[in-house]
Amino acid sequence: MAHWVQRIGVEAILSGMVETLDEDFRRWSEFDKTPRVASHTPFGVIELMPTSDLDTYSFKYVNGHPSNPARGFQTVTAFGMLADVHNGYPRFIAEMTLLTALRTxxxxxxxxxxxxxxxxxxxxxxxxxxxxxxxxxxxxxxxxxxxxxxxxxxxxxxxxxxxxxxxxxxxxxxxxxxxxxxxxxxxxxxxxxxxxxxxxxxxxxxxxxxxxxxxxxxxxxxxxxxxxxxxxxxxxxxxxxxxxxxxxxxxxxxxxxxxxxxxxxxxxxxxxxxxxxxxxxxxxxFAIADFSALRYVEAATRDPEYHEDIDLIAEPDDPKDLFSLIGAGVPA
Amino acid sequence: MAHWVQRIGVEAILSGMVETLDEDFRRWSEFDKTPRVASHTPFGVIELMPTSDLDTYSFKYVNGHPSNPARGFQTVTAFGMLADVHNGYPRFIAEMTLLTALRTxxxxxxxxxxxxxxxxxxxxxxxxxxxxxxxxxxxxxxxxxxxxxxxxxxxxxxxxxxxxxxxxxxxxxxxxxxxxxxxxxxxxxxxxxxxxxxxxxxxxxxxxxxxxxxxxxxxxxxxxxxxxxxxxxxxxxxxxxxxxxxxxxxxxxxxxxxxxxxxxxxxxxxxxxxxxxxxxxxxxxFAIADFSALRYVEAATRDPEYHEDIDLIAEPDDPKDLFSLIGAGVPA
Structure with a gap:
């Protein structure tokens, strides 16, 4: 994320993101607006913020820990994900501490x-x-x-x-x-x-x-x-x-x-x-701004310079034979 | 995940996981039991399943799309994450399609x-x-x-x-x-x-x-x-x-x-x-079984053969100067 922002420039990215936000805010009523889910502890809060436009699903993970800076950590860290609604497969994960700052x-x-x-x-x-x-x-x-x-x-x-x-x-x-x-x-x-x-x-x-x-x-x-x-x-x-x-x-x-x-x-x-x-x-x-920001970054980082592939989903050749992924090599 | 299971063996992993589940089920009352958050669409459902024991937070992303196998996709895919409750930082992400099968x-x-x-x-x-x-x-x-x-x-x-x-x-x-x-x-x-x-x-x-x-x-x-x-x-x-x-x-x-x-x-x-x-x-x-499974896998895959580091969190030298991460290189 930092490399991409440095290379493209903060203002160029903010300009593009404003237009994506504009598009998505204009179709506000199409979104599934689920309330955020918070887990409160004595140290802070961890939240999940999902939304969906029936084509793409997104969520953001974000924490808020007021005592963090005194211990050398950031108050807020975040990452987020996009998934295809039509099959439910995750397709894009990104840092969102910087990205939340940009979308805000x-x-x-x-x-x-x-x-x-x-x-x-x-x-x-x-x-x-x-x-x-x-x-x-x-x-x-x-x-x-x-x-x-x-x-x-x-x-x-x-x-x-x-x-x-x-x-x-x-x-x-x-x-x-x-x-x-x-x-x-x-x-x-x-x-x-x-x-x-x-x-x-x-x-x-x-x-x-x-x-x-x-x-x-x-x-x-x-x-x-x-x-x-x-x-x-x-x-x-x-x-x-x-x-x-x-x-x-x-x-x-x-x-x-x-x-x-x-x-x-x-x-x-x-x-x-x-x-x-x-x-x-x-x-x-709100979650829709995170959705827009992720959608903008996904489209803008298709160049292999800016993203890497991670192997996070088990994909057996036969979707009904999950065991085939691990059966080979198991001693009898 | 598949490589680790093949190398260690399904039954050895199941044996270890049973003991971790046993430990965590015995301290059931310590867990924050948040309801799962579902996003329903005409095609299926996408859910987030969070829980926490006040030391570690976990969530699982999981979809359910009954029409997937007919189109060459799995009905269910999943991945999950562990985070430190004390500072809110994510620390471990893992595939959970196979892992859900194992924990079940x-x-x-x-x-x-x-x-x-x-x-x-x-x-x-x-x-x-x-x-x-x-x-x-x-x-x-x-x-x-x-x-x-x-x-x-x-x-x-x-x-x-x-x-x-x-x-x-x-x-x-x-x-x-x-x-x-x-x-x-x-x-x-x-x-x-x-x-x-x-x-x-x-x-x-x-x-x-x-x-x-x-x-x-x-x-x-x-x-x-x-x-x-x-x-x-x-x-x-x-x-x-x-x-x-x-x-x-x-x-x-x-x-x-x-x-x-x-x-x-x-x-x-x-x-x-x-x-x-x-x-x-x-x-x-239930989410606590996913928590146990992730906790077990995290501990069992510390060998670099089994995991890779991903750079998902922005960490500026000064936690109050996020801009420092991207300021350099931005043209005046």
Whole structure:
């Protein structure tokens, strides 16, 4: 995965992935939307996220272990698989830690392209972790934006983001406060790591007419936007049933109004309707985005340079004679 | 998998697996028993079967496509994975089509060792498919039984079973009817493929004092024993919640009495209590058996001859700098 991304380039991949996500979100209603299956332990959670469009089945394995970085491990690792629905045979397995980072950024880019105010030219990043870097590349790939205003409470994170993005041509303004970062920004992307009900973006910092990607709040007990700001916004979601549990709107009443992104893409619901409104993408990450990402990577890595064949399926010559695979060589 | 089984020998593996299953069934209450997640389509079903003992997490991917053999594919393919619960990292992936066949036979062997009448020396096989061959090897590995009486409506299947098992030293009597096969057999193992409420083993064929492994009836709408025979038997199950839906007892009332195998193994419930009774293992296959099988294979294939390393997890030097994996080489 890393080799392929290095060779092709992050932005080229994000551009392609945005179009694949667009295709799949537009046929949202065709998908089998099974709830994710979680195994909780004292150390963290391990989840399986399946979905299917009746032609291809996918699932992602993903863990979340908050104490991992202190022990030298990543908080989240993931891999995923595609299978043929017509015969049930697995056909493609891929790393998905990097791929999840890419698809999360590509999803924000797709939604931002749809909802951002006309002529948007500056993005604020609240939080300077890895995902913020991918978000910046995704927005540049779709909207050409290169002016970033960055705030993080950890100066080392900001330095790392500058080190990673400035060589790529971004113009980065380091802000001393979140207010300074978001002032005069057309797009605001928040992504912080704390698993708590944090207010990383206070309501009174945010003026009218912006688009916000709320990326970090993505599980129960983890939000990062001022609930008052959420109430001021028109909120767009992937899948309301999941976002109500995992997104910023977990702090809002059950009947809080939201619009499904796929309905905006196909023209069944309005997106941005005025220059003044605040649009908020309450991003949590849904299995269909993983499906799209895997499907894109499968098609893009057919060159033997990028994939290897693994022999994972027993295939006897006679499908009814499984024993034939191992009978030879067994001593009598 | 096939290479390892050929090298080590099916019976040696079944013997070892029986002991691992025994260990894990005895600590049944420690496991997180998540329901399987099924994705149904017009062509078949794809399932994910997770479980965890709070130290190791496992899941199995398995499909079931009844129309596959007619098109040159296997009805069922499977693979599975182990992960460390403490950090959520995947650590072992294995083929599980063969391995499921092995663990199913090993589970029957474990249960039969516990429940068969004293001095059992003959086993009837009703159905001569691949699983019956594995069942025979499992019973020989645990109880030393080499006398088989086989019935199948398809002579070609019986010939294939003879071809596979006679060179291994089994003495096989081909029966012209199910009644002829089970007469004077101490153990009866049924395993037929039809997805229907079939009666492959009529009640009036079965005398007293036998042990029955009902292996084929394992999903809704698929049973193979006479319901009257089930009512005459003391029924032992893996996990009642699942067996009520998938096993022979799906045709019995909701409150039909069963005994969990693990309770017999640890001495919390009686097994066979008289020479005269019929004991029936209503086998459906549960995730903990897959966990045991994967755990056994992982430990037994540490030699580089038997496994290969695959690079499936992104591991940046700094767990907080995922971008570092792909930043190098991206053109500015």
């Amino acid at each position: 950024a590509a999803t924000s880019a797709l939604v931002t392209r749809e909802l951002a105010p006309a002529g948007a030219s500056t993005m604020a990043l609240v939080g300077a972790g890895s995902q913020s870097e991918f978000q910046a590349l995704g927005i540049r790939a779709t909207l050409g934006i290169e002016d970033l205003r960055v705030f993080d409470t950890d100066p080392a994170a900001v330095e790392k983001l500058q080190r990673n993005l400035e060589p790529l041509g971004f113009r980065i303004t380091v802000a001393k406060s979140v207010g300074e970062a978001v002032a005069n920004s057309d797009i605001i992307t928040t992504c912080i790591a704390d698993k708590a009900h944090t207010i990383a973006l206070p309501n009174d910092c945010v003026g009218r007419g912006v688009h916000i990607n709320g990326v970090g709040g993505d599980c129960p007990g983890k939000t990062e936007l001022d609930p008052e700001l959420v109430r001021r916004s028109n909120v767009f979601v992937e899948y309301p049933e999941q976002t109500k549990i995992e997104g910023e709107i977990q702090l809002q009443p059950e009947d809080f109004p939201t619009t499904e992104i796929w309905k905006v893409l196909v023209g069944d619901a309005p997106g941005r309707t005025s220059d003044d409104e605040i649009t908020l993408f309450d991003s949590v990450g | 036979a090993a589970t029957s062997a474990l249960v039969t060792r516990e429940l068969a009448p004293a001095g059992a020396s003959t086993m009837a096989l009703v159905g001569a498919g691949s699983q019956s061959e594995f069942q025979a090897l499992g019973i020989r590995a645990t109880l030393g039984i080499e006398d088989l009486r086989v019935f199948d409506t398809d002579p070609a299947a019986v010939e294939k079973l003879q071809r596979n098992l006679e060179p291994l030293g089994f003495r096989i009597t081909v029966a012209k009817s199910v009644g002829e096969a089970v007469a004077n057999s101490d153990i009866i193992t049924t395993c037929i493929a039809d997805k229907a409420h079939t009666i492959a083993l009529p009640n009036d064929c079965v005398g007293r004092g036998v042990h029955i492994n009902g292996v084929g009836g394992d999903c809704p709408g698929k049973t193979e024993l006479d319901p009257e025979l089930v009512r005459r038997s003391n029924v032992f199950v893996e996990y009642p919640e699942q067996t009520k839906i998938e096993g022979e007892i799906q045709l019995q009332p909701e409150d039909f009495p069963t005994t969990e195998i693990w309770k017999v193994l640890v001495g919390d419930a009686p097994g066979r209590t008289s020479d005269d009774e019929i004991t029936l293992f209503d086998s459906v296959g």
